[in-house]
Amino acid sequence: MPPPTLPPAAPAPVSAEVRLAYVLRHFRLAYPGAPDVAIGYASQQPRVAIADLSTGFFDGNAPHPAAPHWRAWQGRQVPFFFDNAAAESLLIFQGNKAIIAADIISAAFYLLSGWQEYFSSERDRHRRFPYGASVQQQYNFVTLPVVNYYFDVLKTAVEHVSGQPLHPRRWGSQQAGFAAFISHDVDNLRSAWKAPAKAALKQRKFGLFGKLLWQHLTQPDAWDNLEAVAASTAHHGAKSTFFMLPSAKKAPNGTPNADYELTLDLERRLQNLRAAGCEQALHTPLGTDDSYEALRNTCRRHWSLAMRGNRFHYLSWEPRQTATLVNKVGFPFDSTLGFAEYFGFRNSYCQPFYPFDFTSSQAVEFLEIPLNVMDATLHHPNYLQLKPADILPALRPVFAEIKRFGGVASVLWHNENFDPANTKNGPQQFHEIMTHLRQQGAAFLTGGEIWQAFASEDSAPNF
Ligand SMILES: [Zn+2]
Incomplete structure (x- = not known):
């Protein structure tokens, strides 16, 4: 219905x-x-x-x-x-x-x-x-x-x-045969302690609960790890693109947005990460994919993030509206279009592309860098439940297709899944994926770099 x-x-x-x-x-x-x-x-x-x-x-x-x-x-x-x-x-x-x-x-x-x-x-x-x-x-x-x-x-x-051979696009300064776009939606920075604390309460282990609460109040949370995430990505010669979620208010139906505020202290940390080559873009909150007013207001308040690109929280995307609205506010690129339920190709295409706006019957101006692999898709009660050892074997053929056609392998790994306590779709599985992409010769590029590669070459009129 x-x-x-x-x-x-x-x-x-x-x-x-x-x-x-x-x-x-x-x-x-x-x-x-x-x-x-x-x-x-x-x-x-x-x-x-x-x-x-x-x-x-x-x-x-x-x-x-x-x-x-x-x-x-x-x-x-x-x-x-x-x-x-x-x-x-x-x-x-x-x-x-x-x-x-x-x-x-x-x-x-x-x-x-x-x-x-x-x-x-x-x-x-x-x-x-x-x-x-x-x-x-x-x-x-x-x-x-x-x-x-x-x-x-x-x-x-x-x-x-x-009588002339055609060659697929090459990527980055090394003219690699395909690219990889590694991104992290930052939904949570403060909630690592919650699940173990809840479990302790349920099991009536009040001593343990007290200890966890004390740690939460006095020590940084295990998910407050953006610098460690950037270091893990840099270990493989890549640069992270962080999508920052600037709303801690729940949606009217109770679905959470961020568990943190964009404080001055956090801004300073983001600045340092940028200086180290990372990129930050906007992770638009719930309720912005089908409301121009809500989307425009978020962009106005967080223009320095919005001008670098966007992904909608929960991969929210109303097919009858969102492309039109995103085009109107003018993000350079978006990277929302993947199926949450399955890895692969939502538009059956492994290159960035210009979505079609059905209301005007022409291509939009923003570039879509489609999302191929999200960590939650691989292991989540509502999605797949792959065993850790089955994750890379499941993804290898997808990456091989992308390499074959000179496309972009877009991988989303939430910062919370760099917590060593996550052994299902955690840091080890990320490491295996990155090792594979590197061995296959991917050029690791940020969202902005991928957009640049298209913006400089595609001067065609907007059909
Ligand atoms: Zn999100």
Whole structure:
């Protein structure tokens, strides 16, 4: 059931030209320097001709198209929406032209734009679009960046007709084959003592409770650890991006925001962390993803954080509003779009991208650095319950896909999960992930550095 406050879907028309321009812009961002070959629907007689198979889908408001047709591509089974299953060959070369039998423009647009989220009225108890309502869950491809596979088909076609090889984006000063974005949402700095103190009370161990309370009042909390977090990340040659939550007030339904205040003392510590190369951005509190006023007021009060980027607390994101609101307040980048319930690719894409604003039928101006892996997803009563030894093996294939297409591995590890008492999704599991990413040759970049890499190259108009 949709929550009673869900705004109605009121999209502007999405024409074939808009879809084509939106998708090709991202294709050219994925392969900088790609030759300017005419790519389009067959009726336009381009050199790379794509079958037009959307059959009015984008004139309607159904959240999901017909089931995809699975094809083998580069050793993977890949789901193709808007495909002609009767066409045996996906890609045909005719002289210096190429014909693609599946409508990969429509399929890429469908996934990248978040069409399913906009038109679905399913929301979870935090009013988010649930993984359970997604095509990624229905057809089991959340760990496959399907849009990158579509682009790989297109790349092969462009290489054939142009005679030039295309190369994926390179990252950082070392021109690495892929990037990693390591971030920490700072929700809690003062609450490490609470769970053990509660347990002591329940077990009527009043002596232990008294000791824990005394420690809490006289010593720093184990979660008050931002410098230690930065040191753990720096140990792997990376720099942390901290998302700071500037509200200690609970949401009206009782869901907590921060357990700390942004005091002058904390500001000073953040300054020192910045001097050491870390970055800080805004972690917008509950209730800001669907209210322009609330979002704007938070940004005004915390402009120095807001101007560096954003992620919504609880990964709150109302698909019918948030992209429009974020665009209006003007964050350079956002990094909210991942499924809390499962690691992988919410928009089936492993590169940063410009979300689609359905109310204006064009791309937004802020860059989305999608979130692939959140610590809580891996072990939480509401999400997965992976054993510690199973975490890295589960993630390795996801990182391999990102490396394959020159994307960004975005990993969120909350500062509270650097507490050595956490042996489920704690510092040891973070260390294993970082060691793996380093061995694979990732360039570790902050959110701001990733945004810069796009801002300097993409001078294309806003379609
Ligand atoms: Zn949070």
